[in-house]
Amino acid sequence: MLQLKALHVEDFGPFKGHQTVKLSLQDGVTVIYGENMRGKTSLLNAVRFAFFGKVIGRGTKTLSLHKVGNWEQAARGKFGFQVQLEFRDEDHEYKLTRSCRPRNGVTTPSSDDDYVVDYYLEKNANVLGPQQAEAELKRILPEQISRFFLFDGELLQEYEDLLSSETDMGRRISEAIERILGVPVLTSARTTLLRLKEKSEHREATAAQGDHKTREFGNQLADLHAQRQVLNEELKRLEGELEKMRSQKASLEEAMKKKERVAALLDKRDTLERLLKEIEARRGSKMAELQQAMAGAWCVLLVNPISDATKVLRESELVLQNNLMRAEVLHGLQANAASECPACLQKVSPEARKRIEASIHGASDKERAEKSRELAAVRRKLAALDQHAGAGRSDVLRILWDAVEEAAVDHAAKQSERDEIAKQLESVDEESLRKTKADFESTIRHIDVLERGVAKTREALDQNKSDAENIQKRLDKLAGANLGAERRRRELFSDLHRLFDDAVGAYREQLRKRVEADATRHFKALTTEPEYAGLRINDSYGLTIVHQDGADIPVRSAGAEHVVALCLMGALQNNAPLRGPIVIDSPFGRLDRGHTRNIVRALPTMSKQVVLLVYDDELPPDLARNELKSKLRGEWRLERRSARHTELVPRKD
């Protein structure tokens, strides 16, 4: 059984310098108290890093290792970090040291590529070779099931993967669970027996070929066996390919997830490019309109001068008009001596006539013509003024100017946004991202083809099997003593194979029932809701809460998710030979006092060694001490030295 002894961290997260937390090897619970952002999750990540070289952030995203080193140290130019984990497993003492250091020649690393991650494993003070070390670590704590031991209360996605057996991840997790629960013993026996059964069938067919009575059937069987062999090989090849493709799909998914942000940026950039083109077009067309309209802009400037000039000229026109009219009238009176005054219709007296003649001076034909020309000129000018007054549409111009300006501003804004994104994408290999996406899609298609191929091959094998069985039956009727021995062997293998085949299904079913029962038992101890009857398990070890009326509780709060996941962990620990410590970060964050109390009390029954990472309000020290009593093996604090420096100290109060 895996037991942690001590965790040494150096410049990891907020843990500046070299710091240690020691854990008791006696059964029980160690509690590490720390406020939010003090480094609780970092401690969990330190254990993860030691075993798997990975550090997880929000939403199960792997964090960039460059961001993990202590910031205060980095500010002083010291980069990189190390974790050392001392543990015991099956009476052997281990020390696992994993470090992340800047590459040779890199003084100021800026990305993960600038670092080298290395580890070595000591077993009983001897350093193991790399392959042996890897094998040991895989055996001691397989990564796929590490989530049941290193439990981050915030990362529930992992557990939800289980509920959905559709996902590849869900399938892998349930395979991992079955592996630790012993199923492979049976499946392996089943496979061995199948091969031997087929071998014995072949021997029998060969023997049958040797006897003229049974030769025909023997030949047919031999042919079917040959065909079966070919089909089996084909199936093996296809299933191997399929496994490879599925694993490729999973890693491409992982890669795409990492590049999700980049993909989003690329999309944004492409959208901006498109919008920029649209704005360009809009600006172009507005500009053309504006240019056309600006032909009349000069008139806009002249609005006031035109208005002033018009006023003056109108007065002029009036005067000229009056003069001309008077001149016409007088001229008419002068020309016609006997005429009457057109106004009063009275005859014009000679005295009046004399007065008229005196004032007409200057009204000769020539002078009148000139006045007429003058008037015409004034009128021509007025017409021109009038024409140009109306030509300048200031309001239209303004709208067009504003539109062009707006488009320009919009363009500039989007362009600078686009340039900003382009800068961020500078170091990105766009080509490789598109390739990853293309590879992913082609992998999915490939998987589809393979799955269909596998189904077809299985169908053919079934047909082959049934044909062989028919012939076998006929052969059995005919066969003589010399075939008896072969037949007995064949029948024995066949029975043994069927037995173990049935056993696989029965054992799986039994396991699930046991895990369900144990999980339900834990659940009843933890839940405070009396109407909950227990937990129900699905094919991939996902658990649903069951109401006492038999119905599933469909939606769960995050707090309930915690509780259920804990129950599964406990049940697995109860049923598996692989037992290990549970390290839980913020298990009670979403739970009320009642659940918290229940869980604290139940923890020692779930695993021999439990480490809790909590804050005071989440788990008041008094509550922990009261509920755990002698099972409380250690208390530690994460103490603040600065915003980016935390010290691990044993709790004294």
Added chain:
Amino acid sequence: MASDKKTIGITKANAAALAGLVSAGRFGSELDAAKFAMAYAIKLGLTGGSTDGAETKWNVGSVDPDGSMRSLLEALCPEGAEPYRLAEHLMNEGIKSLATKLGASGDLYETLFPGSP
């Protein structure tokens, strides 16, 4: 009137400024910009004068196809005896003034729409 100019031109010194005015003012042609400059000069109060050394750019027939511009100038600047010569002068002076103004604010907007925010 028989002595009035038949062509209108821009001095070498003003050529660059005119080009600048075309782009700053979003004009469709140099002629449009030149007319604008002329109007600006009138607005500033210029009513008479003559420019030497102008290099011919346009025929008066292109500048004033229907003769209305001449009538307009006669109305606005009655002292001038040769409207086209005056037009040429006003254009060149206007270009110079606008160049200075643009140099300071870079914008024709305020000239077009005075009092805008």
Added chain:
Amino acid sequence: MSSATKQKGDDQFQSLLDTVERLRGDKFPQLDSALVREILRMHADAGAADGELARGVEQAVECHLTKEG
């Protein structure tokens, strides 16, 4: 191997055996329980390669068939 793990491992083996034995008794009473147990034991012990397992089982079966006569 620590005793605790060994115990847990034995428990698991027993559990597997119980399942297989129950089925044998119900559906395949003609099969010899000692032979079945031996086959299970071979596969439960870690470390054997596929080929070795097949040979081991074959031998066990031959042995059994010979004893039966």
